[in-house]
Structures are given as structure tokens and as C-alpha cells.
Amino acid sequence: MSMTLTEKILAAHADTASVRPGDLVDCRVDFAFANDITAPLAIQEFRKMGVERVFDPDRVAFVFDHYVPNKDIASAQQCQITRDFVRAHDLPHFYDIGRSGIAHVLLAEEGFVLPGDVFVGADSHTCNHGALGAFATGVGSSDLAAAMALGRLWLRVPETVRYVFRGRLRPWVTGKDLVLTIIGDIGVDGARYGAMEFAGEALAQLTMDERFSITNMAVEAGAKNGIMEPDDAALEWVRPRARRPYTVYRSDPDARYADVRTYDVGGLEPVVATPFSPGNVLPVREAGQVQVDQCFIGTCTNGRIEDLRMAARVLAGHKVHRHTRLLVIPASPAIYRQALEEGLIQVFMDAGAAVSTSTCGPCIGGHMGVLAQGEVCVSTSSRNFVGRMGHRESRVYLANAGVAAAAAVLGRLAHPDEVAPAPGPA
Amino acid sequence: MAMRGRAHKLGHHVDTDVIIPARYLVTTDPAELAKHCFEDLDPTLCTRIAPGDVIVAGENFGQGSSREHAPIAIKGLGVACIVAISFARIFYRNAFNLGLPIVECPEAYEQVRDGHELEVDLESGRVRNLTTGEVYAGRPLPEFMRRLVGAGGIVGYVRATLQGRDVSAKRGG
Ligand code: SF4
Numbered sequence: 001m002s003m004t005l006t007e008k009i010l011a012a013h014a015d016t017a018s019v020r021p022g023d024l025v026d027c028r029v030d031f032a033f034a035n036d037i038t039a040p041l042a043i044q045e046f047r048k049m050g051v052e053r054v055f056d057p058d059r060v061a062f063v064f065d066h067y068v069p070n071k072d073i074a075s076a077q078q079c080q081i082t083r084d085f086v087r088a089h090d091l092p093h094f095y096d097i098g099r100s101g102i103a104h105v106l107l108a109e110e111g112f113v114l115p116g117d118v119f120v121g122a123d124s125h126t127c128n129h130g131a132l133g134a135f136a137t138g139v140g141s142s143d144l145a146a147a148m149a150l151g152r153l154w155l156r157v158p159e160t161v162r163y164v165f166r167g168r169l170r171p172w173v174t175g176k177d178l179v180l181t182i183i184g185d186i187g188v189d190g191a192r193y194g195a196m197e198f199a200g201e202a203l204a205q206l207t208m209d210e211r212f213s214i215t216n217m218a219v220e221a222g223a224k225n226g227i228m229e230p231d232d233a234a235l236e237w238v239r240p241r242a243r244r245p246y247t248v249y250r251s252d253p254d255a256r257y258a259d260v261r262t263y264d265v266g267g268l269e270p271v272v273a274t275p276f277s278p279g280n281v282l283p284v285r286e287a288g289q290v291q292v293d294q295c296f297i298g299t300c301t302n303g304r305i306e307d308l309r310m311a312a313r314v315l316a317g318h319k320v321h322r323h324t325r326l327l328v329i330p331a332s333p334a335i336y337r338q339a340l341e342e343g344l345i346q347v348f349m350d351a352g353a354a355v356s357t358s359t360c361g362p363c364i365g366g367h368m369g370v371l372a373q374g375e376v377c378v379s380t381s382s383r384n385f386v387g388r389m390g391h392r393e394s395r396v397y398l399a400n401a402g403v404a405a406a407a408a409v410l411g412r413l414a415h416p417d418e419v420a421p422a423p424g425p426a
Numbered sequence: 427m428a429m430r431g432r433a434h435k436l437g438h439h440v441d442t443d444v445i446i447p448a449r450y451l452v453t454t455d456p457a458e459l460a461k462h463c464f465e466d467l468d469p470t471l472c473t474r475i476a477p478g479d480v481i482v483a484g485e486n487f488g489q490g491s492s493r494e495h496a497p498i499a500i501k502g503l504g505v506a507c508i509v510a511i512s513f514a515r516i517f518y519r520n521a522f523n524l525g526l527p528i529v530e531c532p533e534a535y536e537q538v539r540d541g542h543e544l545e546v547d548l549e550s551g552r553v554r555n556l557t558t559g560e561v562y563a564g565r566p567l568p569e570f571m572r573r574l575v576g577a578g579g580i581v582g583y584v585r586a587t588l589q590g591r592d593v594s595a596k597r598g599g
Contacts, residue, residue, distance in 0.1 A: 024570050037448075037451045037493065037495075038492065038493065038494070040454055041454050041494050041495070041498075044454065045580070045581060048581045049581050049584040049585060049588075050585060050588075051584070051588070066448075066451075067451075067452065072452065074452035074453060075452045077452075078452055078453070078454075122492055123491075123492055124490065124491050124492040124516055126492075138492045138516055139492060139516060139519065140492050140493075140494040140516060140519060140520035140523060141492075141494045142494060142520065142523035142524060142579070142580045142581070143519055143520075143523060143580060145580070145581075145584075146580050146583070146584050149584050149588070150584060150587060150588070154570075188439055188486065188489060189439070189485055189486035189489065189512070189514070192486060192512065192514065192515060193515050219490075219516075222486060222489065222514060222515065223515075224515055277439070364443075364448035364451075364491075365447065365448055365449060366448045366449045366451070370449075383441075383443070383490060385441045385443040385444060385490060386441075386443065386444050386466050386467065387443055387444060387447050387465075387466035388443050388448075392465075392466040
């Protein structure tokens with residue numbers, strides 16, 4: 001029976017020849033992780049399950065990224081629960097502050113997630129890893145505890161919709177703009193329970209960093225997973241990092257899709273998602289005059305080296321507007337180091353930006369850049385819900401790193417063209 | 427399994443950030459989380475919800491983060507059940523895993539007003555409006571979810587699996 005990429009991976013992990021959408025399957029899990037917020041609950045549920053050991057210590061990770069360095073006593077207490085558990089179970093893959101970065105970026109860099117994997121994480125943006133051709137999905141802490149205990153998880157096989165990108169991207173248009181455009185079209189529940197498979201010749205033009213931002217935001221359309229067939233570029237990215245052997249799956253040419261939607265990307269402009277939904281998408285040029293108090297470049301969606309390069313291209317020789325603040329947070333220590341070597345950190349600091357250690361930062365409004373009542377932030381993150389980054393009357397615009405950097409310079413929402421010359425063809 | 431309670435009506439796409447803002451994710455205590463439940467949506471809503479009440483919402487309830495603190499906070503308020511047109515995927519799983527009853531019933535969302543008394547039957551998905559006398563047919567609980575609830579949520583499911591009892595999934599369940 002012909003199957004999609006997602007169906008093939010799930011069938012292989014359920015040890016069955018074929019699956020179809022709607023089937024419930026009990027799948028082997030290749031890797032499972034939790035972060036500092038979701039781990040304590042997972043540990044609590046794991047204990048209730050009466051299990052002595054995790055199914056395989058080599059296939060479990062804990063990554064501290066949300067409230068580290070600990071922001072207060074309460075968050076320190078929460079982290080202590082996980083630190084104690086890691087010590088008691090002698091778990092090898094534990095990332096505490098200093099060695100840690102944002103889980104979705106770090107775990108891929110570290111070679112824990114590979115093509116053909118079933119990869120689950122107690123964090124909704126786990127779907128990030130689909131860019132490597134893995135089935136990756138976010139779960140709650142209890143499901144994660146079950147995966148830690150059994151090395152298996154029950155899953156409903158999702159229907160797949162295929163999104164095909166054609167044409168050539170214009171300057172300043174990135175993977176982030178593609179995924180926001182789709183979410184704007186289909187809505188924040190347009191892919192609910194489903195798989196989003198991304199394909200087409202325009203996808204091949206995108207760097208791996210841009211591809212990750214696309215699969216990362218599949219959850220913003222309600223999807224279970226976002227996925228791409230690994231091409232040569234993806235496999236080259238994986239090869240030096242892989243910690244285990246892996247299998248490359250591809251969708252059958254006659255696989256059945258719930259829908260196929262084709263996008264001609266040549267006409268797209270950089271977009272923003274306006275408050276309070278990632279589905280309120282329009283070209284930045286049509287967003288009107290919006291004064292901006294804070295800009296944030298970072299997160300699992302857009303805190304990678306390509307994002308920092310794009311931001312630096314805009315910021316070089318400019319200063320952050322005197323009534324605006326700019327925060328830059330490289331998503332992992334490796335990215336931070338590379339940004340240092342390339343002189344990007346210098347550019348940010350010369351411009352007057354604050355550069356901080358690799359964490360989620362202000363993305364969830366808990367610390368490091370919380371917004372006051374009425375404040376506006378242009379952020380490269382993935383969510384702009386009410387209260388997401390601070391006061392319930394603060395407002396967040398989601399955009400790519402070039403747009404966020406331009407807004408920082410001009411103190412208002414702007415197209416990067418207004419600040420810097422367009423980048424040449426890659 | 428039938429539940430009775432007073433309805434509180436919410437809109438579409440209620441996200442986990444407004445159910446429990448991330449700034450409070452420094453505890454897992456249900457009572458503590460309940461104090462801030464829905465705070466950014468309506469600062470006084472949590473004080474108006476009494477134990478046994480029912481939340482009625484639109485599409486995609488629980489969109490966003492995977493935080494299990496969201497269903498824990500709602501349970502902490504004593505909410506008996508959530509009736510919505512649809513639920514976001516991760517929230518759906520979390521609610522079952524934690525034993526927070528949820529029912530998909532689009533008609534209830536159309537007809538129910540704040541303060542109506544409802545009787546919700548989890549298995550059949552039927553919602554009876556005791557204030558107006560209407561009955562709305564919702565989606566019956568899928569067979570596998572029924573077994574999961576029967577096994578005592580995910581903790582019971584894992585225990586049973588480890589003891590070799592059959593709670594396995596079946597095709598098309
Ligand atoms: S960067 Fe933001 S979206 Fe990504 S894992 Fe951290 S809090 Fe979640």
C-alpha cells in the first residue's frame with residue numbers, strides 16, 4: 001500500500017507493514033525529552049507509574065531552556081527536582097545552563113534526532129525536527145512519562161496535507177514568511193490533528209535553518225507534525241552529527257493526501273502576524289505605522305545562525321532607536337560561538353543590543369524582557385497570544401529576523417529594505 | 427458517566443497561555459495554578475467558577491503549548507467537564523491523561539448561554555440543557571479513549587501494559 005512519509009515512519013515503528021490515517025498505533029520511540037518546565041511533572045507521573053528505570057538512559061534527555069539561569073526561588077526548586085532525578089538515575093544527556101540551549105535547536109545539533117525517527121518531547125515545538133525527515137511531535141508531561149517508562153507511545157495516524165512551494169524567493173523573504181503565510185491561509189486550526197508535509201523546488205533553495213523554522217511552526221496551524229523528505233542538503237547536515245544509524249523514508253509517488261496545496265513563493269513579501277494570533281498574517285508593508293518598544297531576535301523558531309546573519313546585515317552601521325530596546329539570544333552555545341567568530345555579536349553590541357545566554361528568553365513572558373502594559377514587541381518567535389510576552393495589554397508582532405532588526409533601528413514596524421540594501425542572490 | 431453543572435461560556439481558540447500564563451509555571455500545585463487560571467482572558471473568571479461547573483467553548487480549545495499545567499489549573503478550579511466544538515491535539519491528550527473530562531459538541535456551543543445548567547454524558551457525548559430542556563448530540567467518546575479512561579488514564583495504562591494486560595490499540599479505534 002502506498003504511504004506518505006509520516007505513515008511510513010509510524011508503520012515502521014509499530015512493526016506493521018502499513019498504516020492509514022485514523023489508525024491507532026503503539027509506536028516505538030527513538031528519543032524522548034523534557035525541559036525544565038515540563039520535566040518535573042513528567043518525573044512526578046513517571047514515579048506514579050511504579051517504574052524503576054527509564055526505558056533506555058541513552059534515549060532520554062533533559063534540557064533546561066525556559067527559566068534558566070533560574071529566575072526565582074520557585075523556578076530553582078523546579079529545576080532541582082530534575083537535577084536530583086538525573087543524578088539518581090545517572091542519566092547521561094542532561095543539559096544545564098552553560099552547556100544548554102533551546103531544546104529544539106540543541107538536540108538536533110547534538111545529533112539526537114535523525115531521519116526516520118519517532119521523536120517525542122514534552123514541548124509543543126518538538127515538531128521542529130520534521131525538517132530532518134523525522135516524525136517529531138509534542139506531548140504533555142504524562143505522555144512523556146509513559147514514553148520514558150515504556151519506550152513506546154500510542155499515536156493516531158494523522159491525515160497528511162502536502163504543501164508544495166514553487167518559484168524563487170525574493171530578497172528578505174524567508175522560511176518564516178512561508179510558514180506564516182500558510183498559517184494565515186489555513187488558520188490556527190487548519191491542520192488540526194494532521195501532518196503537514198512540505199515539498200517543492202522552492203524548499204530546496206532554503207537553508208536547513210529556514211526549513212526548521214517551517215516545521216517548527218506546524219503546531220501553530222494545529223498540526224501533529226510537520227515533515228520534509230530529507231534531500232542531499234539535509235543528509236549532509238545530519239551526517240557529521242548523527243549519534244545512531246538512521247533510515248531515510250520518502251513518500252510514495254502515489255501516496256494519498258487529504259489535500260495538496262501549491263504556493264508560488266515568487267510573489268511573497270516579508271510578512272508579520274499581528275496580535276493576538278499567528279494566523280493574523282499580512283505583508284509588513286501593509287501593517288501600517290506601529291511604534292515598537294522592544295524587538296527580540298531568538299527562539300527555537302528564529303534564533304539560528306542564518307537569522308543572526310540576517311539581523312546583523314540590517315543592523316551593521318546602525319544604532320537601535322533610542323526609544324526601542326533590542327534583545328538578541330542565540331539559540332544554542334554553538335550558534336553563539338559561531339556568531340562570535342563571524343563578528344555578529346560585535347555588530348549587535350555596537351548597535352546597542354543586549355545579547356544574552358542561550359535560552360528561550362522573553363518568548364514566554366516569564367523573565368528576561370517581559371513587556372509592560374501597552375508595550376509593543378516585534379519578535380522572531382512563534383506565538384503572539386494575549387499575555388504571551390508579558391502584560392495582557394502588551395502586543396506582539398511575529399516576523400523574520402530582518403524585519404525585527406529593521407524595527408529595532410527605526411523604532412517602528414518596517415521592511416528591512418528601509419534600512420539596508422537587499423542581500424544578493426545566494 | 428454523567429456530570430451536572432453551571433455553564434461558563436468562552437470563545438474560539440482559547441490558548442494555553444491564557445489558561446495559565448507561563449509566568450506561573452514555577453509550580454505544579456493545582457490550587458496555586460487555579461488562582462491564575464484564565465487570568466489574562468478575564469481576571470475575575472476564576473472567582474466565578476465554582477466546583478462542578480462546566481466550561482463551554484468554541485473551536486480548538488487549548489491551542490498552543492504542551493504545558494500540562496493548563497488542564498491541571500482547570501481541574502484545580504474544580505471544573506467538572508469542558509464541552510467544546512473541538513480541542514487542540516496536545517490538550518486533548520493531556521486532558522484524558524489527567525482525567526479531566528472533555529466532550530466535543532458543536533451544538534452546545536451554539537445554544538448554551540452563561541449560567542445554563544447542563545448535564546453532560548461523557549461516553550455518548552450527549553449534553554442536556556436543564557435550563558432550556560434542549561438536548562445536543564455530541565461526539566461519542568472514541569473506543570480507545572474509553573479504554574484509556576477505564577484503565578485510569580495514562581498512569582493506569584502504563585501500569586497495565588507493564589503487567590502484560592491488554593490495553594493495546596486497535597486499527598481504526
Ligand atoms: S523559544 Fe519559545 S516557543 Fe521555543 S521552546 Fe522556548 S518558549 Fe517554546
